Amino acid sequence: MALSCLFSSCIFTLASLGLPTDPPPAPPAGPKFTLPDPPPLAAPLPPQDVVRGFVDHVTKSAAFGEEAVAFVNRQYDERVAAAPQDLAAFPDSALAVLSEDFRRALDSATADDPTAAASRFAALAHGDDPYLSVNAAFFAAQALIDLDNVRDAHALLHDVFTRHAPATRYTTHADHLLFLLAYSQVHTLQYDAAAAGFAHFLQHCPDTPERFTVTARQILTELERRQPGRLGDVHDLMDFSRRELRLARTDEEMRARQAEAIRLLDQLIEEAEENEKNGQCNNSGDSKKNQRRSQAQRNRQPQRNAQQSELREAGGADKELEAARRARPGESWGKMPAREREQILQALQKQFPSQYRDLVEQYYRQLSRESSRP
Incomplete structure (x- = not known):
C-alpha cells in the first residue's frame, strides 16, 4: 500500500507537468539526450x-x-603603490571603462x-577576448540562475571554460x-x-566563504550516496522538466528528460509488482508446508503468516521509501532554511563591483578636462 501511494504521488506530479500517464507510453530503450x-x-x-x-593583456590588445x-x-600603477593587496575588484571596474557594453550590463545588474x-x-561572454568573455560569463550565469534558467547558465559557463581554458586565470x-x-x-x-x-x-578554494564550502560538501556527499535509476533520479528529471516548462521551453532535450522520467518510473513500478508477486508465492509455499505441522502450530500459523506478510510488505515499502529519502543531488540545498539559501544567492549576486561607477566617472571627467584644454 505504501508503495502504491508513493508511485501514485509520482504519477500525479508527472501529470501536473503535462506528461502523459494514462496509459503510459512504451518506455524507450534509454535517454536520447x-x-x-x-x-x-x-x-x-x-x-x-x-x-x-589582465593589465598586460589590455596594454598589448588592439581591441580597446x-x-x-x-x-x-x-589607475593600476596608483593602486599597486597604495594597496597591492586590494586589487581583486580592479578588472571589473577597468572593463567598465574599456567596454561600454560591459558598463551597461553592470548598470542593468x-x-x-x-x-x-x-x-x-x-552577448559579451561569446566574444573572443578571454578576460572580457570569462568575467561577462560569470555575471551572466548569476543573472540566469536568478531567473531559474540554470540550463543556459551552464551552457554559457561550459563554453567559456572550454574556449578560454584555463578560464580561472582570467578572473579574480x-x-x-x-x-x-558545479x-x-x-x-x-x-x-x-x-x-x-x-x-x-573544495580542494583549490579553501578560503571561499564558509556558506559556499558547506553547501559544496553537502551536495558532494549527496552525489556520493546517489542511487542511479531510483526515485531520486525521477525527482531530478521532473524538477528539470518543471524549470524548462516554466521557461516555456519544450525542445528535444526537455522531452527526452520527460521520457526518461516516465521510463524510470515504469521500471520501478514493474519492480514493485514483481516483488509483490514473489512475496505472494512465498506465502503460498509456506502455507503448504505448515499444513504438515502440529495442530497447535497450524492454529498459530495464520497469525504468523499475516505478521510476516505485513512485515514483508512494510519492509519493501520501507526500502523504497528509504531510497527516496536517500540524499538526492541538491537535496540538502533544497531543505536548507530559506534564509540561508537566500544569503548564498545574494552573496553570489552581490559580486557586482560597487566601485566601477567611480572609476568610470573619473575616466570621463579626465576625458572632459583633456578635451577642454586649448
Missing part, C-alpha cells in the same frame, strides 16, 4: 597575478581605445534587472566561477561532472 564532456578545470591564480596579467588603456594603466543583465553579459572570481559551474552541472543532471567540480572547488 547526451551529456557534454566536462570542461578542463584549473586552480585559481592569486588575485595579484590575475590583475597583472588608447585613452582608456592609458587610464587603466595609470545593479539596477536589479536580471533579464537585461543576463542578455547583455551573455575564479572560486565563485568554479562553484557556479552548481549548474548538478542541476542539469551531470552528476559525475558536478562531483568532480565540487571536489575541485
